[in-house]
Amino acid sequence: MPTSQQLFERASLSIAGGVNSPVRAFRAVGGTPVFFSRAHGPFLYDAEGREYIDYVGSWGPMIAGHANPDVLDAVRAAISHGLSFGAPTAIETDMAERVRELFPSMERLRFCSSGTEATMSAIRLARGFTGRDTIVKFEGCYHGHSDSLLVKAGSGALTFGVPSSPGVPADLAKHTLNLPFNDLQAAEQLFQTHGEQLACVIIEPITGNMNMVLPEPGFLEGLRALCDRAGVVLIFDEVMTGFRVAPGGAQGLYGIQPDLTCLGKIIGGGMPVGAFGGRQAIMDQLAPLGPVYQAGTLSGNPVAMAAGIATLTVLSRPGFFDQLSATTTAFVEGILEAARDAGIPMAGVSQGGMFGLFFHPGPVRCLTDVMAANEAHFKAFFHGMLAEGVYLAPSLYEAGFVSSTHGPAELERTFNAARKVLATLS
Numbered sequence: 001m002p003t004s005q006q007l008f009e010r011a012s013l014s015i016a017g018g019v020n021s022p023v024r025a026f027r028a029v030g031g032t033p034v035f036f037s038r039a040h041g042p043f044l045y046d047a048e049g050r051e052y053i054d055y056v057g058s059w060g061p062m063i064a065g066h067a068n069p070d071v072l073d074a075v076r077a078a079i080s081h082g083l084s085f086g087a088p089t090a091i092e093t094d095m096a097e098r099v100r101e102l103f104p105s106m107e108r109l110r111f112c113s114s115g116t117e118a119t120m121s122a123i124r125l126a127r128g129f130t131g132r133d134t135i136v137k138f139e140g141c142y143h144g145h146s147d148s149l150l151v152k153a154g155s156g157a158l159t160f161g162v163p164s165s166p167g168v169p170a171d172l173a174k175h176t177l178n179l180p181f182n183d184l185q186a187a188e189q190l191f192q193t194h195g196e197q198l199a200c201v202i203i204e205p206i207t208g209n210m211n212m213v214l215p216e217p218g219f220l221e222g223l224r225a226l227c228d229r230a231g232v233v234l235i236f237d238e239v240m241t242g243f244r245v246a247p248g249g250a251q252g253l254y255g256i257q258p259d260l261t262c263l264g265k266i267i268g269g270g271m272p273v274g275a276f277g278g279r280q281a282i283m284d285q286l287a288p289l290g291p292v293y294q295a296g297t298l299s300g301n302p303v304a305m306a307a308g309i310a311t312l313t314v315l316s317r318p319g320f321f322d323q324l325s326a327t328t329t330a331f332v333e334g335i336l337e338a339a340r341d342a343g344i345p346m347a348g349v350s351q352g353g354m355f356g357l358f359f360h361p362g363p364v365r366c367l368t369d370v371m372a373a374n375e376a377h378f379k380a381f382f383h384g385m386l387a388e389g390v391y392l393a394p395s396l397y398e399a400g401f402v403s404s405t406h407g408p409a410e411l412e413r414t415f416n417a418a419r420k421v422l423a424t425l426s
């Protein structure tokens with residue numbers, strides 16, 4: 001049975017960097033990425049059969065646990081009718097109606113195959129709708145890897161110290177302005193000087209790509225008011241927070257209506273699905289109705305739709321979010337208690353099934369705070385927990401995720417591991 005090391009060496013002979021997405025490469029924590037062969041419920045199993053309690057959940061999609069039987073049954077049924085038609089199917093409408101039940105701001109929507117496609121399409125649409133070129137994002141927020149959004153981006157871009165990627169033409173990057181997250185005064189100043197030039201503001205309403213940072217009271221409401229006054233499209237990138245922090249995402253949690261919303265991850269239940277949508281007046285600018293072009297061979301793929309619908313069905317069950325939130329809250333509290341007992345400064349936050357842990361005394365309210373966290377402690381904690389069979393995100397700039405299949409036994413194993421590892425940190 002090959003080891004992860006052997007598999008990584010072999011992969012590196014064919015796949016750039018040995019991985020199909022940079023954050024998987026363990027570059028931020030050192031060592032060899034673990035190759036997994038299967039997963040079930042809250043568990044991952046590596047190439048040698050070792051079991052790990054999984055707090056990454058494929059970076060968010062696996063909210064109902066790995067290999068959820070209802071989701072697998074739905075996919076099996078779907079594949080028996082064929083994999084892809086490149087033509088409309090009723091199941092796409094079924095999915096669209098399910099999404100709109102939870103995200104009523106999405107008067108019209110369109111499916112694509114990734115969160116990157118969703119956000120890339122949303123900013124093109126905002127530019128086409130307003131006739132303006134300049135977009136605003138927030139330092140440390142990550143919206144996928146389309147050119148205009150790889151400017152001071154988070155997630156892997158931040159992890160590897162290239163928040164503004166080479167290859168993005170300066171003539172394009174200049175149209176992307178960045179603001180500090182949670183700094184409404186900076187936003188007000190920008191709108192005073194540039195408001196009428198702005199096509200959109202795109203934001204992770206709760207960030208997950210500079211780890212998890214909550215919006216301060218009034219921040220999102222202030223952005224909504226600024227955009228209303230200047231005719232700027234407000235885009236909530238809920239690729240990570242959608243169906244995760246609450247059934248209706250952060251917009252449902254905070255009662256704020258964006259003009260456009262981007263979705264991904266959970267919406268596909270582990271299959272490649274993204275979506276964007278919002279006010280009909282904006283969405284009607286999309287081809288074939290309007291002039292803004294957007295397309296995709298596998299957009300609305302019927303098998304992926306089946307996985308998404310099955311996942312939304314599971315998470316819509318009574319009590320699902322109450323239990324998920326309670327488990328996630330208990331997880332953070334248990335880790336913080338272990339850190340206090342070990343005399344290690346840590347801060348933590350959670351909402352729904354998403355959490356952030358920081359080797360930082362707190363509060364953590366913006367990228368500067370996140371970057372001040374103790375990286376050495378994080379790396380040692382990551383590897384110590386990995387050795388104890390607990391899989392955390394291999395970057396201190398990533399949020400973590402709990403599924404409905406994590407229970408008291410998994411939490412107890414996690415806390416025992418944390419107490420053991422934290423005691424080794426100096």
Ligand code: KE4
Pocket residue numbers: 021022023024059113114115116117119142143144145155156204208209237238239240264265398
């Ligand atoms: P994808 O293109 O990776 O499906 O979605 C891009 C994206 C857009 N918006 C937000 C808020 C996101 O979190 C993401 C993707 N998140 C990262 C993890 N932080 C995906 C993991 C990876 O890049 O491999």
